[in-house]
Amino acid sequence: MTASNTRPPVARPVRILAVADSDSYLKWGAATLATLTDVGVLELVLLRSPILPSPDQRAAAVAGTPFARVDVPVLTPRALRAHLRMTDPDVVLLSATGPVAELVVRIVERADARAGRRRPTRATTGSAADRAVEPDAGLRPTTGTERARASGAAAPRSRRPALVGGLPGMSYPATLRALRFRAGQDAFVVHSQRERREFAAVADVLGLDLSVALAPLPFLPAPHVVTPRTQVPPDSEPLDAMPHDAAPRDASRTATTCGAPGHDSASLRAAPAATHRATAATQGAPLSRVVFAPQAKMPVTRPHRVQILEALARLAAARPGVDIVVKVRGLAGEAQTHHEDLPFDALLADLVASGSVPQGALRVATGPLSDQLVPGSALVTVSSTAALESLAAGVPTLVLEDFGVNERMLNAVFLGSGCLGTLDDLAAGRFGVPDQAWLDDNYLHMSPSELPALVRQLADARRAGSLVPPAASRRDGVVLGRSRRRLARTLVRSQAPTPVLTLLALPRSTRQALRQALRPAGRRVIAR
Structure with missing residues (x-):
C-alpha cells in the first residue's frame, strides 16, 4: 500500500452563512465567524430592517475580523431566499434580533418544503444491540428523529441548512421570549456556564429540542486570569x-x-x-x-x-x-x-x-x-x-x-x-x-469553544439528510405566541421603502405623536 493510500480523507469545507440585522448582532456574527476560519467557507450578509447599521457602524462592527475590508451585502427576505438557493450553505448562523431570526427560520422551513426535500423514512425501533448501547434513549428523546423512532412513527428528514443562533453579549437572565423567537433552531450558543444552565432550563420549559453550546464571547481576548494594567x-x-x-x-x-x-x-x-x-x-x-x-x-x-x-x-x-x-x-x-x-x-x-x-x-x-x-x-x-x-x-x-x-x-x-x-x-x-x-x-471562563465541533457535526447531519424540519424540533404543546402576526410585521419592515424604514426607526413616542397629528380633528377628539 502506498503512502498516498494511507492518508486520511480531506474533510470537506463547511459552508457557513451568517445573517445579521443590527450593529451589535453584526459585530457578534462577524466575530463568531472569525472563530470558525478553520472549519470552512464563511459568508456574512445583512437583512434589511429599520435598525440596519450605518456605514460607520458596520465598519466598527467588523473591525479586526476577516470581513474588515468586505462590503457586507444587504438583502431583502426575497433576495435571501434566492441567495440560500444559490449558495446552498451547510449551516446558517442566525446573528439577528428575535423577530428576524424567527423570519429566517421560517424562510428556510418553507424553502425546504417547496423543494420537496422532506423525505419520510421508515422508522425502526433499532436492534437489541442498539438498545443496549442507548438504554435510556426512549425516556427523553432529544430530537424529532429520536422521538419518531421511539414512538415507531415515520421520522421526517430534511436536507435544509442547519440553524444555529445566539445573543450578542450578556444574556442573563435567560428569558422565554428569547427562545420562543428561536424555536426551530438546531443549536443555541451561550457564553457562560451560568447562561448554559439557565437557557437549558428555559428550553426544557418551552419544550424545545435545542442543543445549548458553550463558546467564549468571540470579540473578547483569549481567556486568561485577569490582572489590572x-x-x-x-x-x-x-x-x-x-x-x-x-x-x-x-x-x-x-x-x-x-x-x-x-x-x-x-x-x-x-x-x-x-x-x-x-x-x-x-x-x-x-x-x-x-x-x-x-x-x-x-x-x-x-x-x-x-x-x-x-x-x-x-x-x-x-x-x-x-x-x-x-x-x-x-x-x-x-x-x-x-x-x-x-x-x-x-x-x-x-x-x-x-x-x-x-x-x-x-x-x-x-x-x-x-x-x-x-x-x-x-x-x-x-x-x-x-x-x-x-x-x-x-x-x-x-x-x-x-x-x-x-x-x-x-x-x-x-x-x-x-x-x-x-x-x-x-x-x-x-x-x-x-x-x-x-x-x-460568567464570561471570562477558560473553557474551549464547543462551536467548531458542533458546526461540523451539524454539517455532517445536513449532508446525510438526517436533520428534521424546524417544526419537528418543537414538542407537542409548545406555545410560540402570535407568530403569524410577528412574521408578517417583520416581513413588511424588511421590505418597506427607505422613507418608511426611516419612519419606523423613530422613537415610539415620536411615531405616536405623528400619528395623532395626522388624524382628522374629529377623530383626535374621539381618541381622547
Whole structure:
C-alpha cells in the first residue's frame, strides 16, 4: 500500500452563512465567524430592517475580523431566499434580533418544503444491540428523529441548512421570549456556564429540542486570569477600586435595590470586596483615560443620565490630565439594536450649551471600543457588554449601582463581581477589580469553544439528510405566541421603502405623536 493510500480523507469545507440585522448582532456574527476560519467557507450578509447599521457602524462592527475590508451585502427576505438557493450553505448562523431570526427560520422551513426535500423514512425501533448501547434513549428523546423512532412513527428528514443562533453579549437572565423567537433552531450558543444552565432550563420549559453550546464571547481576548494594567498616578490620589470600608454601605443598599429572590445581596457584595477590591497593580500604566460605555436602554430617565455625565465632569475637574471619553455605539439619529430615546451625545451637547458641563471636559467617540481601552485606561458603565471587554483587557471597571441592580436594569449578572460602585466612586476615580470565581462562572471562563465541533457535526447531519424540519424540533404543546402576526410585521419592515424604514426607526413616542397629528380633528377628539 502506498503512502498516498494511507492518508486520511480531506474533510470537506463547511459552508457557513451568517445573517445579521443590527450593529451589535453584526459585530457578534462577524466575530463568531472569525472563530470558525478553520472549519470552512464563511459568508456574512445583512437583512434589511429599520435598525440596519450605518456605514460607520458596520465598519466598527467588523473591525479586526476577516470581513474588515468586505462590503457586507444587504438583502431583502426575497433576495435571501434566492441567495440560500444559490449558495446552498451547510449551516446558517442566525446573528439577528428575535423577530428576524424567527423570519429566517421560517424562510428556510418553507424553502425546504417547496423543494420537496422532506423525505419520510421508515422508522425502526433499532436492534437489541442498539438498545443496549442507548438504554435510556426512549425516556427523553432529544430530537424529532429520536422521538419518531421511539414512538415507531415515520421520522421526517430534511436536507435544509442547519440553524444555529445566539445573543450578542450578556444574556442573563435567560428569558422565554428569547427562545420562543428561536424555536426551530438546531443549536443555541451561550457564553457562560451560568447562561448554559439557565437557557437549558428555559428550553426544557418551552419544550424545545435545542442543543445549548458553550463558546467564549468571540470579540473578547483569549481567556486568561485577569490582572489590572492601570496603576496609581504618582501625583494623584490612588486608583483604589473602592475602599474596604465601603463594602457594608454598598452591600446594604444593594440588598434593597436589587431584590433578587433567594440571594443574600449583602454577602454577594461583601465577599469580593474584602478580597478583590485593592489598589490597581503598580506595574501598569498611570491612569490617563476613563471611558464611559452607555447602555442604550438604561438608565431610562433623563435626570439619571444627566447624573452620569455630571459625575464624569466632576472627575474631569478633579483630574485635568485624564481623558474622559463617552464611547457611543452610534450618534444621535443612527439606528442601534436597542433604540435609545435619550442619546448621550445629544444630552452632553445640551449640558455644554447650558453651561452645566464645561466645554471640552468630556469628548464623544465612536468606533471599536478596543481603540479606547489602551494601557492606562479605566471603564465605567451602567450595564453593557463593554464591561466584559474591559475586564478581559485587564482594564479596571466600574458598574454603576445608583439606579438599581436587578434584571430590569440588565445588570443583575454583576452581583458578586467585585465591580459594583457608585457615582461618587466614579467622581473620585475608584474602579473595581473583578472576582476570578465570578469571571469563571460568567464570561471570562477558560473553557474551549464547543462551536467548531458542533458546526461540523451539524454539517455532517445536513449532508446525510438526517436533520428534521424546524417544526419537528418543537414538542407537542409548545406555545410560540402570535407568530403569524410577528412574521408578517417583520416581513413588511424588511421590505418597506427607505422613507418608511426611516419612519419606523423613530422613537415610539415620536411615531405616536405623528400619528395623532395626522388624524382628522374629529377623530383626535374621539381618541381622547
